[in-house]
Structures are given as C-alpha cells and as structure tokens.
Amino acid sequence: MKTGIMGGTFDPIHYGHLLAAEEARINLGIDRLIFVPTGDPAYKRKITPAEDRYAMTLLATAGVLEYSVSRIEIDRKEETHTIDTLREFIKSGIKPEDLYFITGLDAMLSITSWFDYKKIPDLCTLVTARRPGYPVSGIETLPDFIKDKLKYIEIPQFAISSTEIRERSRDGRGIRFLVPHLVEIYIESNKLYKSK
Ligand code: NAP
Numbered sequence: 001m002k003t004g005i006m007g008g009t010f011d012p013i014h015y016g017h018l019l020a021a022e023e024a025r026i027n028l029g030i031d032r033l034i035f036v037p038t039g040d041p042a043y044k045r046k047i048t049p050a051e052d053r054y055a056m057t058l059l060a061t062a063g064v065l066e067y068s069v070s071r072i073e074i075d076r077k078e079e080t081h082t083i084d085t086l087r088e089f090i091k092s093g094i095k096p097e098d099l100y101f102i103t104g105l106d107a108m109l110s111i112t113s114w115f116d117y118k119k120i121p122d123l124c125t126l127v128t129a130r131r132p133g134y135p136v137s138g139i140e141t142l143p144d145f146i147k148d149k150l151k152y153i154e155i156p157q158f159a160i161s162s163t164e165i166r167e168r169s170r171d172g173r174g175i176r177f178l179v180p181h182l183v184e185i186y187i188e189s190n191k192l193y194k195s196k
Contacts, residue, residue: 001098002030002099003032004030004102004127005036005102006020006035007038008035008036008037008103009162010037010053010162011047011166012192013056013060013180013183015179021035021102024100024153028151032067033067033068034067036070036072037074038074059183060182072085073085081115083119083123086120086124087123100127101125101126101127102128102129103129104130109138111142118145121146124149126150127151127153128150128151128152129154169187169194
C-alpha cells in the first residue's frame, strides 16, 4: 500500500493543491493520500491559525475515498519538522519505499535548510509539483542524494496560488471556482483574509 503525504501550509487549500495530489496519486500509483497542514511554524510570515487551515483542508477533501487529513503537525507541541512527521508515519508501519512526500517546488528547493534533511531521502520518495510558467531552475543545485529520490510532476492547470487567493479575498474580487465551494464559504464567513 503506497502512502502519499501532501505537506503544505494550505493557507488556503485550493484546486491547484487538489490537482497536484490527484496527479501524484495517479502517476505514482499511490493508494492513499494524507494531507498534512503545517503547524504554526516560527519561520513563516504571519499565517492563518492552524485550526482554520485544518478545517479548510477537511472541507476540501471530504468525501474523497483516498484522501484524509492529519493533525500530526498541528498537534505537535514543539517546533515541527518534516523529518519527525516522516518518522511517525514509518513508526506506524509504513515502509520507506511505500512512502511519498509531496510538496511544492519552492518548498522543495529549500530542503537543504530543513532540520536533519540528509536523512529525509532514506525515509521516503520526494515528489515536487510545479505550476506552468515558473522556471525550474534550482533543482540542479540540490545534492545528488536528494535528486536521486526526487520525482517531478507537472500540473498544467496549476496556475492558482494561495497568495493570489488571499489577495483576491481581501480585495473582494471573489474566489469562486479557485477553491472548493465549502472552502469559499468558510473563508467568507470567517472573514479570514479581510485584514492586511
Ligand atoms: P508553502 O508556503 O506551503 O508552499 C511553498 C510553495 O509550494 C508554494 O508555491 C505553494 O503554493 C506550493 N505548495 C505547497 N504545498 C503544496 C503541495 N502539497 N502540492 C503542491 N504545491 C504545494 O511551503 P512551506 O510552508 O514551506 O511547506 C511546504 C512543506 O515543506 C510542508 O510540509 C513543511 O512542513 C515542509 N517544510 C519543512 C521544513 C523543516 O522540516 N524544517 C521547513 C520548511 C518546509 P501555494 O502558495 O499556492 O500553497
């Protein structure tokens, strides 16, 4: 049984993430995909509270048989690192050869700054998704032991970004059809992105 971990801030989750997840699932023969929203990492800009990002991820994935959402990083009291998340999944019985960690290209390019990153390729296959029109430069600078474990998926329709959705919502330009309907309602009714 192959397991994919979709790691991201998901502020908010949008159709680009869902398309990336589905493309990875189909191309890599992944049986189940677990979305893992980050906790509230200290290194990031001010982000929406983890509970709101978790709720939106649940709403976006509800009813899809192969998808689930994990609180593993949200509930971790101490600073959260991908290596700890991977170790916990391995401890639960998943073999490293059956574990895939999927995230965006920008994030993947920063992997050499992640905590204990040298051990990450021993625990999973890395998968990165990119949007059209964005240069792929940078991959070649990653160490060989990372590149050897890196798979790459192109998402032709992935022209949506969370940043753009936050800006559109703040400016009242509408986000319909960029995020699932229930996520749109959640954002609007909680006025998530109304303040600067
Ligand atoms: P992010 O801000 O969520 O995303 C960075 C870029 O990747 C954005 O362009 C984003 O698009 C895209 N993206 C994010 N998640 C994606 C996904 N699952 N599929 C496709 N594209 C995705 O990045 P982040 O907060 O740095 O974290 C990404 C992952 O890396 C998380 O799982 C995080 O825990 C891990 N990470 C770990 C460490 C560590 O261990 N020390 C450090 C940094 C990151 P949108 O803006 O449209 O979402």
